[in-house]
Amino acid sequence: MTQILDEPSRATSQSTSRWLGAIRYARINSQELAGSLGDLGTFLPLLVGMAAQNGLDFAAALFFAGLFNIVTGLVFSIPMAVQPMKAIAAVALTEGLTVPQILAAGATVSLVILILGLTGLVDQLNRAVPKSVVRGLQLGLGLSLAMKGMQMIAGTGALLAPDGYLTGLLAALVVLLLFFSRRIPAALVLFAAGLGIAVWTHPEVLSSLGFGLTLPRWSPPGWSDFVSAFPRAALPQIPLTVLNSVLAVCALSADLFPDRPAEPRKVAYSVGLMNLIACWFGGMPMCHGAGGLAGQYRFGARTNGSILLLGTVKILLAVFLGASLMALCRAFPASILGVLLAFAGLELAIVCRDQTTRTDAFTMLLTASTCIGLSNIALGFILGWALAWCLRLGLIRLEETGSPA
Secondary structure (H helix, E strand, O other): OHHHHHHHHHHHHHHHHHHHHHHOOOOOOHHHHHHHOOOHHHHHHHHHHHHHHHOOOHHHHHHHHHHHHHHHHHHOOOOOOOEEOHHHHHHHHHHOOOHHHHHHHHHHHHHHHHHHHHHOHHHHHHHHOOHHHHHHHHHHHHHHHHHHHHHHHHOOOOOOOOOOHHHHHHHHHHHHHOOOOOOOOHHHHHHHHHHHHHHHHOOHHHHHOOOOOOOOOOOOOOHHHHHHHHHHHHHHHHHHHHHHHHHHHHHHHHHHOOOOOOOHHHHHHHHHHHHHHHHHHOOOOEEOOHHHHHHHHHOOOOOOHHHHHHHHHHHHHHHHOHHHHHHHHHHOOHHHHHHHHHHHHHHHHHHHHHOOOHHHHHHHHHHHHHHHHOOOHHHHHHHHHHHHHHHHHOOOOOOOOOOOO
């Protein structure tokens, strides 16, 4: 009888130990602070875009992004990024989804990922997918992020304007000059410069800031929103989330933190639970991502302290400044965001340099080129996986040259 009564307390103790085990890695310093800004190039444009064009609740989205940052920092001991679901965001911005449809799409994707985690299928997928295919996905995603960053700079359409080509060039030089600096983090310098430019070019944003208490409100999507959002937004997001937010991010975590890599099933649980909670309160569809992890690592994050710090700041800003922050975010220079995004993409792509044999390199390049050329991660994954297994089974032969590809 005593043993039965002790089981719940033992389970609670084990759970507490796991959480405390992650917290002990946390560090709060200038490097972690700088690293926490490494994913702004993806986060801010998508959040501001959906708030401005689709009517997404800016304060609620920022609040839940911060909440998930904190939960992620308590669960994982690495700087695991919390990002918007990119396919859903892209469809929302291009096809004009309503807010309930956006929320329904995020919840549907999360339910699928949670089922994959609970059934263990995500572990089987992780074992079945060759490393060369995962590297191809990382290469394709990394180069896509880098190109998106370049496009953001080019989209400013000006040479000498405060937010233009010259600003982007100077920002890139700052990153290169401070590439190995531990005392002066490049991301902090660029973020401070971006805020200064935003206030200088749009002085009205300061008067638009207003203190007040803002909390998320109950705003659930309806059944019709789930039905309409599934084929348009959820379906294209599912393979992207499985491949990038689970498999690729776990592979990257093993490269960057071999002593404490993220486990696929644990990541699937995390992604699965996020939006099944937030979708009822207006939270933006969120997930983890290899690009975000690479970006935060590139700019200095080495522990979950960066994520805990970022999450705390997001929640405080959302609760006390709320939607008034949106004007400042919209005024933030696209040229500087583009530089942050471009270097984050290069950090993600560079891990692919270990594919040195001809067959592995060919598989990786086929996967990456399909992802980029056709803008279809799922198709790139299928073709790369098929080629890898055909090579493994001897159905296709690529003559090795005897030297690295």
